[in-house]
Structure formats: C-alpha cells, structure tokens
Amino acid sequence: MFQTSIGPSGVSPGYMRPETAQGIFVNFKDLYYYNGNKLPFAAAQIGQAFRNEISPRQGLLRVREFTLAEIEHFVDPEDKSHPKFPDVANLEFLMFPREDQVAGRSARRINIGEAVAQGVVNNETLGYFIGRVYLFLTHLGIDKDRLRFRQHLANEMAHYAADCWDAEIECSYGWIECVGIADRSAYDLRAHTDKSGVPLVAHEKFPEPREVEKLIIVPAKKELGLAFKGNQKMVVEALEAMGEKEAMEMKETLESKGEAAFNVCTLDKVVTINKNMVSISKEIKKEHQRVFTPSVIEPSFGIGRIIYCLYEHSFNTRPSRDGDEQMNFFSFPPLVAPIKCTVFPLVQNQQYEEIARQIAKSLTVYGISYKIDITGTSIGKRYARTDELGVPFAITVDSASSVTIRERDSKQQIRVNVDEVASVIKEVTDGQSTWGDVLWKYPTHSS
Structure with a gap:
C-alpha cells in the first residue's frame, strides 16, 4: 500500500x-x-x-x-x-x-x-x-x-x-x-475472518435435518510442541487445513507405518508426523444448516x-464544407456526452432569442444539459465549435413555431415544433429512441 x-x-x-x-x-x-x-x-x-x-x-x-x-x-x-x-x-x-x-x-x-x-x-x-x-x-x-x-x-x-x-x-x-x-x-472473507476472529460466513438452512459425514482432525498440540517447538502453530494449522483425500491418505499411512511425511507450505519443508501427533476420523452428524464462506x-x-480510451475511440476528423481544412469532432454517444445539445438562434433577432430562452428553460425542466449561444457568429462556425465538444444535437431557431434539430455525426436535420423539442431531445439522449427513430417520425430539413 x-x-x-x-x-x-x-x-x-x-x-x-x-x-x-x-x-x-x-x-x-x-x-x-x-x-x-x-x-x-x-x-x-x-x-x-x-x-x-x-x-x-x-x-x-x-x-x-x-x-x-x-x-x-x-x-x-x-x-x-x-x-x-x-x-x-x-x-x-x-x-x-x-x-x-x-x-x-x-x-x-x-x-x-x-x-x-x-x-x-x-x-x-x-x-x-x-x-x-x-x-x-x-x-x-x-x-x-x-x-x-x-x-x-x-x-x-x-x-x-x-x-x-x-x-x-x-x-x-x-x-x-x-x-x-x-x-x-x-x-x-477468510483472510478477514482469520485476522479479526469474526466469522464472515453465510448459512443455508435445510428443510429437514441431514446426516453428514464429517472429517475430524485433532492435532495433539503437546506432542507437536515437543517435536516442532516454535513451529508448532504452523504445523497445527497445516494439519487442520488438510482436505479429506489428503487426511485419509495420512491416516492410512500412520496406521500401517506409524509415521507419515507431511509438507508444511508455510515452513516450505516436509516434516515427519508420528501416529501420536494427530487423530483423524470420520463421524456421522446431524446438521440443520450448512455454514460456509x-x-x-x-x-x-x-x-x-x-x-x-473513450476519448481516443470517439475522436474523428472530416473535411470542412469547402474542403480546405480538416474539422475535428468527438462522436460521444448521446447517453454519455457531457453536453446533450446546443440552442442557436439562426440570426440575431429578438424574437428568435426569446424562443431560444424558452427552449432552454424547457430543457432545464427535463434535466438536459445544454449550451445556448446567441452570439452573431455564423451558424456553420457554431456547429463546428460544438462538434469539437462532442455535443450530439444542435437546435437552431429559424422560425416562431418550429425549429431544426441537427445530429452531429450525420449532419442530418429534422424539423420539430417548439413545444416538442425538449421531449424529443430527452427521448434520444436517454436511449428511449434512436436518431433513426426520430428521423422516421419527423420531416427532414435541408439547409
């Protein structure tokens, strides 16, 4: 750390x-x-x-x-x-x-x-x-x-x-x-249990009690202490951690030979376990639940x-309208674009600017992030400026009753009534509809 x-x-x-x-x-x-x-x-x-x-x-x-x-x-x-x-x-x-x-x-x-x-x-x-x-x-x-x-x-x-x-x-x-x-x-969970002493376990209750065969390993700590002194604890832990197969093989070896070789990983060596150092057996027990980590x-x-990586994968270039320079833009999906749309009056006109502000208020009500630009810069430059920011949609106010919505990647435009525009943007940016869906639903507009 x-x-x-x-x-x-x-x-x-x-x-x-x-x-x-x-x-x-x-x-x-x-x-x-x-x-x-x-x-x-x-x-x-x-x-x-x-x-x-x-x-x-x-x-x-x-x-x-x-x-x-x-x-x-x-x-x-x-x-x-x-x-x-x-x-x-x-x-x-x-x-x-x-x-x-x-x-x-x-x-x-x-x-x-x-x-x-x-x-x-x-x-x-x-x-x-x-x-x-x-x-x-x-x-x-x-x-x-x-x-x-x-x-x-x-x-x-x-x-x-x-x-x-x-x-x-x-x-x-x-x-x-x-x-x-x-x-x-x-x-x-086992590591935290070992260090804290608090069992971090789950329980599965059985509909009926079950008889289960349990492996019982009982290290003789006194005998192990005499044999291994300071290493007794690690040997005991290794014996208690044995799986059923390994434990039963050791039991068989101890009964036939009186001693068995045992690898203690924490000591990184093989030790000799005598018959009087550990008791290994199986018992039938009734259990009402299973406890496990x-x-x-x-x-x-x-x-x-x-x-x-999203920045790199979303970065694109395309020729300008005149073809004399390359224009940069980010093709962020509407779902993740930081700014969902921009609002532009086509020209500096008090009526258009007032409609743009009304649209901005409705976008705020819908919780949609936007930029409003009422400067006198040409519409082409304003489109290019917001394309560079990865803004997926541009709303252009060019009449009192309806507006155009331009999609960043295709540059296609549709015409939508002023009172519908916020709900259309909300629908597409939330992923409820695609641009293809709204393109089919609303009339297209060519600039």
Missing part, C-alpha cells in the same frame, strides 16, 4: 487504500443482514485508490491516484449459476483464452455461452459479468473491434483466484487493461483509463 504520514509532526504512518473492495468485505456481516441473510447479493463502491507507481506516465493510464469502481458479487461456492446469464449468453466478442496466448494465436470471436459451457470461462456468474462489461463499454462508445477480454495466464493469476479476465481496450499506447473481472473465491466475483473498473 502507499505509505504516507499523518498529523502535524508526521510521525504517525498511514496507508492509503490500493482498492475500494476491502471496505465491502469488512462490512460483509451487515450487508448480508440487509439482504435478508440470503445469497447471492452484490455491493458496489466507487472512490479514490492509490498505488505507489514508480514512473507515472501515459496521461491517465499510469497514475498514483485514480478513481476505481468495484462490484463485489457474493455467491455460494457450490452454485455459481446466474439467473440472468441467458440475457448475455448469445453475445459474441473478441476473447483471448490463455491456451491461445500460450500457442501464439490471436484473439478470436467467441460466444460467451459456449465459453462457459466448454469451461473456458469458469462459471456462469463470471461469464455474466464479462457479458455485462462488454455491453457497458460498447454502450459508452468503445469500438467493439478494439475491445477484447484476455484471460490471465497461470503465472499472472493470484494464488486464490479461480479465474480472471481483463477487458483490454486498444488505444495509441497498445492494449490497455481497463476492467478486471475475477472470481476471487473465498480468500478475502461465500465466494466473490469482482468486476473492477479503472474509470480514468476507460474515459481516456
């Missing part, structure tokens, strides 16, 4: 968070309660994160302070299906599985439903979020042909992760990781990187 100093003297060290997720994990008990003690559920957070970047560079791409948005979706580790997965299952987009990377092949278009069915993507919930991230980025205006999902190689994966994919966007700096979608298993699927969005 990024270390800093706190207080007037600077003697108290502080550490700035490298991600927003941990605040969600430590509040898991409350979040689980608020959701009626049921899984699955998700929590999202957006805020500043900090990394001790050695060499900040590349504009917004490599910085020490950045905006991070993360979703933590908690699921039952034994059931990672998702009820809404069919909504994205037919999506097809560029994916780069690790097998293709190792073989030197290029990214290829893969159906996300097939990728989950074939085990390329670990589970439905992970596949669902990959599909939703694809839809989110393309709706923002990211070029789908310059967007790919790359699976982490084995040496990139965190030791606890079940699977991890990065949404990478191609820009002038190459392929840039902008969103990470990871199945972090139950690692975070949930897994978490995490999409993590680097907001600055996404915005930077």
Whole structure:
C-alpha cells in the first residue's frame, strides 16, 4: 500500500487504500443482514485508490491516484449459476483464452455461452459479468473491434483466484487493461475472518435435518510442541487445513507405518508426523444448516483509463464544407456526452432569442444539459465549435413555431415544433429512441 504520514509532526504512518473492495468485505456481516441473510447479493463502491507507481506516465493510464469502481458479487461456492446469464449468453466478442496466448494465436470471436459451457470461462456468474462489461463499454462508445477480454495466464493469476479476465481496450499506447473481472473465491472473507476472529460466513438452512459425514482432525498440540517447538502453530494449522483425500491418505499411512511425511507450505519443508501427533476420523452428524464462506466475483473498473480510451475511440476528423481544412469532432454517444445539445438562434433577432430562452428553460425542466449561444457568429462556425465538444444535437431557431434539430455525426436535420423539442431531445439522449427513430417520425430539413 502507499505509505504516507499523518498529523502535524508526521510521525504517525498511514496507508492509503490500493482498492475500494476491502471496505465491502469488512462490512460483509451487515450487508448480508440487509439482504435478508440470503445469497447471492452484490455491493458496489466507487472512490479514490492509490498505488505507489514508480514512473507515472501515459496521461491517465499510469497514475498514483485514480478513481476505481468495484462490484463485489457474493455467491455460494457450490452454485455459481446466474439467473440472468441467458440475457448475455448469445453475445459474441473478441476473447483471448490463455491456451491461445500460450500457442501464439490471436484473439478470436467467441460466444460467451459456449465459453462457459466448454469451461473456458469458469462459471456462469463470471461469464455474466464479462457479458455485462462488454455491453457497458460498447454502450459508452468503445469500438467493439478494439475491445477484447484476455484471460490471465497461470503465472499472472493470484494464488486464490479461480479465474480472471481483463477487458483490454486498444488505444495509441497498445492494449490497455481497463476492467478486471475475477472470481476471487473465498480468500478475502477468510483472510478477514482469520485476522479479526469474526466469522464472515453465510448459512443455508435445510428443510429437514441431514446426516453428514464429517472429517475430524485433532492435532495433539503437546506432542507437536515437543517435536516442532516454535513451529508448532504452523504445523497445527497445516494439519487442520488438510482436505479429506489428503487426511485419509495420512491416516492410512500412520496406521500401517506409524509415521507419515507431511509438507508444511508455510515452513516450505516436509516434516515427519508420528501416529501420536494427530487423530483423524470420520463421524456421522446431524446438521440443520450448512455454514460456509461465500465466494466473490469482482468486476473492477479503472474509470480514468476507460474515459481516456473513450476519448481516443470517439475522436474523428472530416473535411470542412469547402474542403480546405480538416474539422475535428468527438462522436460521444448521446447517453454519455457531457453536453446533450446546443440552442442557436439562426440570426440575431429578438424574437428568435426569446424562443431560444424558452427552449432552454424547457430543457432545464427535463434535466438536459445544454449550451445556448446567441452570439452573431455564423451558424456553420457554431456547429463546428460544438462538434469539437462532442455535443450530439444542435437546435437552431429559424422560425416562431418550429425549429431544426441537427445530429452531429450525420449532419442530418429534422424539423420539430417548439413545444416538442425538449421531449424529443430527452427521448434520444436517454436511449428511449434512436436518431433513426426520430428521423422516421419527423420531416427532414435541408439547409
């Protein structure tokens, strides 16, 4: 974490968070309660994160302070299906599985439903979020042909992760990781449980009590202490963490030979366990509920990187009307354009200016951001000026009863009554209709 100093003297060290997720994990008990003690559920957070970047560079791409948005979706580790997965299952987009990377092949278009069915993507919930991230980025205006999902190689994966994919966007700096979608298993909740002593677990109540066979491992701490002294705690923890297969194999070896070799990862060595050091058995118990630590699927969005790539993907040039110069413009989709429309009186005329102000008031009522320009500059220059800002629509007041609406990318215009113009802009900028829809509905206008 990024270390800093706190207080007037600077003697108290502080550490700035490298991600927003941990605040969600430590509040898991409350979040689980608020959701009626049921899984699955998700929590999202957006805020500043900090990394001790050695060499900040590349504009917004490599910085020490950045905006991070993360979703933590908690699921039952034994059931990672998702009820809404069919909504994205037919999506097809560029994916780069690790097998293709190792073989030197290029990214290829893969159906996300097939990728989950074939085990390329670990589970439905992970596949669902990959599909939703694809839809989110393309709706923002990211070029789908310059967007790919790359699976982490084995040496990139965190030791606890079940699977991890990065949404990478191609820009002038190459392929840039902008969103990470990871199945972090139950690692975070278990780590917080171990350090705090507070069990961060979920419960599944059974309709009827179930008889289950339980593995019972009881280390003999006295014997282990005599044998391993200061390392006793790590040996005990390693024995208690054994899986059923490993434990039963050790039991069989101890009964036949009296001792067994045992690898203790935290000591990074193999030790000898004698028969009197541990008791391993199975018992039949009645259970009324299942207690488990949930897994978490995490999409993590680097907001600055996404915005930077959106700028690059939206930047375009086209010849001026006379063809003597290149005009720059941003083709932001109406949904994300900071300014939705501009309002221009065609000429400096008191009546037109008054109508422009009335339209501006109605746009304010609808919550639409706009710029009003009543200067005497030519209409062509005003169009070019707002195209450079990425404003998708321009309203030109050229009569007392109706106005024209010009669309930035196509330069097509329609004629709309003054009292309808705000609702038309609202409809298109909210995504309820497309420009094609309104072009069909209203008469076109040629300048």
